[in-house]
Amino acid sequence: MDGSATFPDVTLAILAGGQGTRLGGVVKGLLTVEGRPVLERLVGLGASFGDVLLVANAPAPYARFGLRTVADAVAGKGAPGGVHAALGAARTPWVFAVACDMPFITQAVARVVLEARAEDVDAVCFEREGRWEPLLAAYRAELVARWGDALAEDPSLRQVLSRFRTRTLPEAALRAVDPRARALANVNTPEDLARYGVVLPER
Numbered sequence: 001m002d003g004s005a006t007f008p009d010v011t012l013a014i015l016a017g018g019q020g021t022r023l024g025g026v027v028k029g030l031l032t033v034e035g036r037p038v039l040e041r042l043v044g045l046g047a048s049f050g051d052v053l054l055v056a057n058a059p060a061p062y063a064r065f066g067l068r069t070v071a072d073a074v075a076g077k078g079a080p081g082g083v084h085a086a087l088g089a090a091r092t093p094w095v096f097a098v099a100c101d102m103p104f105i106t107q108a109v110a111r112v113v114l115e116a117r118a119e120d121v122d123a124v125c126f127e128r129e130g131r132w133e134p135l136l137a138a139y140r141a142e143l144v145a146r147w148g149d150a151l152a153e154d155p156s157l158r159q160v161l162s163r164f165r166t167r168t169l170p171e172a173a174l175r176a177v178d179p180r181a182r183a184l185a186n187v188n189t190p191e192d193l194a195r196y197g198v199v200l201p202e203r
């Protein structure tokens with residue numbers, strides 16, 4: 001843990017265990033935006049956190065970043081399994097979970113989420129157009145056991161979140177520090193490449 005960090009009690013957990021099938025199986029964290037791989041951009045954000053963790057089942061392409069890396073404890077559960085692994089591996093009381101395909105997350109946005117934590121809150125995320133945004137979200141690490149129980153039902157992230165005391169933040173709270181709500185952008189499809197100015201990694 002880094003006591004000098006802005007969020008010393010929080011682990012930045014980068015989820016990178018997906019298949020990237022909609023982009024032909026690309027290693028999504030190596031997509032380049034504004035000249036830098038998305039993962040490098042997120043690792044830069046990590047300096048504000050007490051710890052940084054990569055959750056990946058095929059971590060070799062990310063070795064150069066030198067991150068502490070764990071695999072999913074329960075395989076084949078998608079992003080809910082990735083968050084579960086992050087909660088289990090965290091050495092801090094809180095986890096800030098993000099996806100490896102979100103290039104525009106800033107410290108200011110993280111601060112909005114993390115400052116909304118409270119004694120009686122287990123998780124914090126934005127709500128946009130009636131949908132929760134669980135991959136730019138804070139979670140109590142102690143949720144891990146109940147999270148593991150929930151995985152048995154193959155839930156979506158939102159279904160898992162609905163079991164806990166989740167505080168949702170309005171989109172306006174995001175736009176106050178990120179007027180175009182770019183932090184929630186994730187790169188999934190060929191259309192997204194052009195939309196966000198993304199360059200594919202070399203194969």
Ligand SMILES: Nc1nc2c(ncn2[C@@H]2O[C@H](COP(=O)(O)OP(=O)(O)OP(=O)(O)O)[C@@H](O)[C@H]2O)c(=O)[nH]1
Nearest residue numbers: 015016017018019020021022055078079082099100
């Ligand atoms: N650790 C872990 N992360 C996952 C898993 N599935 C998805 N993710 C991550 O969760 C985030 C959102 O993933 P999606 O965009 O839904 O899926 P994807 O596999 O990246 O892409 P598609 O195959 O095109 O759906 C990304 O950061 C993924 O790397 C998984 O099984 N384990």
